[in-house]
Amino acid sequence: MEELKERIRREGRNLGRGILKVDSFINHQVDPVLTMAVGQELALRFQDGSITKVVTAEISGIAPAFTTALALGVPVVYARKSKPITMPEEVYRETAPSHTKLKMVELFISPEVLGPEDRVLVVDDFLASGRTIDALVRLVGRAGAELVGIGAVIEKLFEGGRKRLEELGVPIEAVVTITDMSNGQISFAD
């Protein structure tokens, strides 16, 4: 999607060590119009999947997963990182290493909102190492739901997430793919 690439070129910052700063339009300030276009694009790529639910992780996955779900006409579920008092005792629970790799984060989904009848598209803002998405996929499995595909707004191909997730045997789609961030540059796949 040229619009998103252009925005990353203009406002994205390569902070080194693979860190892409996009918090003026994706994960602190959010551009609703761009995010709607991103959701429509992801929905288009999975429109034949008979998806019943989009699953993401709080926090920065929420906006793009919301617009994808809106375009698909299904609900979105965001896995919680802490268990709210409104959740039942028995929940699906998985862990994933956090960005900093210094600690593990927990992810919770209530059985009240995901079950064996669901066909799930997992969506997140970034596909990097793939570890958060992998934890979401395991949550989908625990619920007995079927994983239909994985969608990301921005893929950092060089971090190996696609390789990790490919063995799941479902389509993996990114709206834009970054192939290289060494030497301060931001190179796109096409």
Add this chain to the structure above:
Amino acid sequence: MEELKERIRREGRNLGRGILKVDSFINHQVDPVLTMAVGQELALRFQDGSITKVVTAEISGIAPAFTTALALGVPVVYARKSKPITMPEEVYRETAPSHTKLKMVELFISPEVLGPEDRVLVVDDFLASGRTIDALVRLVGRAGAELVGIGAVIEKLFEGGRKRLEELGVPIEAVVTITDMSNGQISFAD
């Protein structure tokens, strides 16, 4: 908004001690169509405010603040509860007591996304004690931006937040207002 009231009547659960469980359509699973209608309703109530930015707090404020911002045609900023590595050193920072009242949570906004030129609508899913919204208002003040109004999806009138925030002198709008949750009931304002 009758649609939201009806949904709360049907799916909301009064768990006692003022706790309303709405995680099948607002804050765990989200209904995108209902949330779009909520955003349109809040935008309508503030359409004359020349708003330039909607500000909310992660996590469950994101979806309704996003749809409100979309309807107003402005960006949305969600205050972070932990400071990501992509944020600059100098940020606006405020604290608010968490739901459980057992600890304080920090809220961060980067000066890169909010400044003196902004006219701000603060939006959150719940207006209860008003303490989270009050912290967001203080962040808006620190940025030198002008607070134009406060919007909430669900107000729990009996928790006193409106009283706390009224002295700010800006319009406070809730899509639905709950007046009483004692004795297991859920009573609406009209």
